[in-house]
Amino acid sequence: MRARLALLVAAVSVLIVISFLVPLALLLRTAAEDRATVRATSDAQSLATVVGTADADTIRLTVDQLVAESGRPVSVFLPDGTVLGSPATPTPAVQLATRGQSLTAQTADGREVVIAVQGRTDGTAVIRTVVPYAEMTAGVGRAWLVLALLGVVLVLIGLAVADRLARTLVRPIGELSAVSHRLANAELDARVRPAGPAELREVGGALNHLAGRIQELLVQEREQVADLSHRLRTPLTALRLEAESLRDPQDAARVTEAVDGLERAVTGLIRQARWRTPAEGVVVTDAVATVADRVAFWSVLAEDTGRAVELDLAPGPLPVGVPADELAAAVDALLGNVFAHTPDGTAFAVRLAPADGQVLLTVADEGPGITTDSVRRGASQAGSTGLGLDIARRAAQASGGRLELGERPGGGAEVVLRLGPPNQ
Template structure:
């Protein structure tokens, strides 16, 4: 790319120089030719004035030296009307130019004789031609002047092209170096280094590309970090149905005389819940932006009741589910199901007694409380990784709730009560205040 930019710049400078130099060269040639003709006419007129008196008197004229140094190479000669050289420099016999001037039909006659540019003017005494003044300049002198000027123009053109080459190298380095650094940053990003950042070059277009690349690197790093954390926390979430399945199988082994079909049915149900958990986690692991359907709360609570009873029954504990006029919400059922699964598992593992789940209206939000009769949590933060073992699953549940625009918090430490708040589907949190029945599911 560097070589291509330099080549194109030099080529553009060369084309511009040639296109400018051609008409200028022609203009220079015409200028020198006109200037030489003017000089010859000036020298001839001066000589004609100087010799007009001698010619009128029939005396031999004396040609004065040129007054201008630029006319030093000009040959001036005085001829008789018959074409014979009387004084000065020139051929002994005049040519057609001198004869034409002697006819007194024109004031000035110009032309080329041999290798000379010639100009002739008649010398008059009244209406009578007394002589002809011939001024001549060698064509080689005129050609040399034109050639020297053209060489100077060519030198300036070469200097201009060389300057264009140097400037192209300088600006190409300034342009290409940021692109090379940008490519290096992209290579580091492709190699997995998401901390790589592209430097700023001070060129708006390249800086915008760098900013876009940096934003992409940050998003990729954030996405990978989120997926890694989600995978670690999801693996903890899968242990709950596996633990329930294991307890059911161990209970069946301890009672070999019991009907195995009940244990098999319970194992299949636990396997179904495990499969459903995996499907939920995979669905929630994808970044979905489609509008959510309205949460089917009754069906969800029934699934939670079955999972909770399977989890608590081996410990001789019960689950109590109550609805208190809950408003509708548009959230992912998989997310709510997994959050409640974490809370039930937490209550089964760390709590005691009956577990109570209440779905209620929280002033424009759907609130689901999960409480048990366990010990007071005091100042403990159950969402932090601690020796008590709360952290991983509860952190996953909180992240799932926040992804749905909700919140999960410890609303009361004694008895331990966790509250899941989910936004309603109506603007501004308004809802229909028609009474709903309050019922319990045992």
């Protein structure tokens, strides 16, 4: 922007200077020509009295003196054909002047000035002088050089002013851009120092207000999530008491383990909601261990509902750039969808394998299939919250991967979670 403003001002300045200096330069040349012509005419007219009344010798002496003083050729053509002063032949202008008409004409040597002198007893005499081009253009080159330097100085001054003006615009805009990027990187304490024109100061104030409002909304959101999560502790405590009261020790242990896992998830949610900060350092999670743990948890429910489980895990470890709790939540969301949207007895398979620098987690079932619209946050065709696939999608994107929906060749849904490697 700074360069464009400077270029624009330079172009405008050059156009203005040209439109002003070119006519002025032509005017100076014309004035110099006219001034030399007037001076030569005045010198020639000073001879008119002598030529009209004196004899030839007196005229010759007067003309020679004028030639010596002026430095230009001066000739006097007497009616009898005698030429006094500078040698010259009668030109068409001289012949026309013998009829009593004074005039000026352009010649190859310069500007010719002829003056008709009447009153002599023997006829009309003619005074002729030539203004050379060197005299007509004397000082014009120097004046043009001064005008050119003046034009350059004016353009440079315009560029300096434009550069200063551009800095007052570009610097605040650059600061606005930097603060915007800092806000995008979750640095919510970043603020702009309003500077520059009134419009940019207003934009800076609006950005500061927006950043403050975002900070307030995030605080409110985290407090609400934390409060909501905290309220879950009461029913969890009740579930723990109910689990401990079960007569079958295996059932009690299984339910208690489930309650412990849910309580850990709630505790992690509270901690994340209250003290969430941008991720720092390198996040490394062994996908094999996390997936194996979550599949083992869901296998108990699969056995109760008559579902066959096929688990195919590549030899570990397979590091991915997703926090362990987020990967576990993504796996729970995918397996939870299988139980929620397929009838009891529907088999499903879980596969984990490396591919092209990523780790592919595939969850496939033999159910009715799934539509691509279901990946939208809040979208559900079975009365659920519609957040399961969105949780998985965000976990994949956090590692630089993506979520893919498809169908198995024999029917049923197939969800592929592409997980990227740890951040370097």
